[in-house]
Amino acid sequence: MIKAMLIVMSVGGAGNYSVEMPTMEQCLEARKVIASQDMAIKTLCVPKESDTVKIEKFLSMFSNMVKEMKKIE
Numbered sequence: 117m118i119k120a121m122l123i124v125m126s127v128g129g130a131g132n133y134s135v136e137m138p139t140m141e142q143c144l145e146a147r148k149v150i151a152s153q154d155m156a157i158k159t160l161c162v163p164k165e166s167d168t169v170k171i172e173k174f175l176s177m178f179s180n181m182v183k184e185m186k187k188i189e
Contacts, residue, residue: 121164122146124157136164 120143124133137143143161150159 119164119166121162123160124150
């Protein structure tokens with residue numbers, strides 16, 4: 117499952133905010149709610165990979181490298 121990052125930007129200088137959302141669908145729903153409250157506020161949903169998935173990919177790559185090194189020996 118891909119998580120999403122909701123980024124909210126205000127033109128009036130009130131600041132930028134970002135919130136990690138559990139799913140892209142929830143991010144898009146929150147985006148609609150924010151837009152209905154104030155059209156001057158810009159929102160953006162950006163896909164964000166979970167840290168667990170990143171670690172699993174890294175460990176898999178490391179494991180493959182070790183296997184290749186053992187073949188070379």
